[in-house]
Amino acid sequence: TQLLEQSPQFLSIQEGENLTVYCNSSSVFSSLQWYRQEPGEGPVLLVTVVTGGEVKKLKRLTFQFGDARKDSSLHITAAQPGDTGLYLCAGAVYKLSFGAGTTVTVRA
Amino acid sequence: DVKVTQSSRYLVKRTGEKVFLECVQDMDHENMFWYRQDPGLGLRLIYFSYDVKMKEKGDIPEGYSVSREKKERFSLILESASTNQTSMYLCASRRLNQPQHFGDGTRLSIL
Structure with missing residues (x-):
């Protein structure tokens, strides 16, 4: 089981739309990081x-x-194709634990 | 800019082979990490190292070992590769209590 649950797993939107990605846990973190990963x-x-x-x-x-x-959220306003990627959240307790990621696709 | 360099982008090996994945960082970071990344599972920590010659098991160390003889280099070793070790392997480094910087990954296929 993941310590951090990200939702949704996949998100496909049109350029110019807004989107929100969520990262939830039952654990308390000293800090939380967001990463973007491109193919x-x-x-x-x-x-x-x-x-x-x-x-x-x-x-x-x-x-x-x-x-x-x-928990944490990431909101993107007026998404652009360059925002396409895998968004990962990671929470720090004594070490860093990663969520499974949200794959965001922004269509031109 | 921090540079974390992984020796191979793509690697194909056979079951039973001993496989070495190399990672080098150029910023004198104390901490280094090895993760594997699989679809739907995110990044899972295999091993990490606080300093030279020091290593700690992560969440999924079975089937792997590591070596850190010099501060800038952290090697991941698959003692006897198996097909379930086919994955994307990511190396990261950081200064103590600072964010991690990742390499571009090695996509390893075990046939």
């Missing part, structure tokens, strides 16, 4: 959130850490 490459860190309730924005991407530090 044939390793994951690249997008953001780290540390404080419960924290919201971070990275251009059209908004990341939120739940108040209890057990």
Whole structure:
């Protein structure tokens, strides 16, 4: 069983639409990270959130850490084909545990 | 920029072979990690190393071993490769308590 559950597993949307990816757990994390992975490459860190309730924005991407530090969401506004990729969340306790990922496809 | 380099992008081996996957980082990071990535399972930690000559088992160490003789190099060894070890293998490194930086992965096929 995964320590971190991501939903949905797959998401296909049209360019210009918004999307949200969720990352949930019953465990409390000291920090949570979001990565994006493109085909044939390793994951690249997008953001780290540390404080419960924290919201971070990275251009059209908004990341939120739940108040209890057990869950997080990633929201993309006006998605573009360049946002296509596998989005992974990872929570840190004494080591990093990864979710299974959400495959996002943005159609032009 | 941090550079984590994995020696092979694609590798095909036969069952029973001893397989070596090499990873080198150029930023003097203390910690290094080996993961495997399988569809629907995400990244699972095989082994990690806090420092030279130190290693710790991750979540799925069976069938694998590691070597860290120098700080910049972390090797993953499949003692006797089996078909269920066909996977994408990712190496990562980090400075203590900082985010991990990943290599581009090695797609290993065991026939």
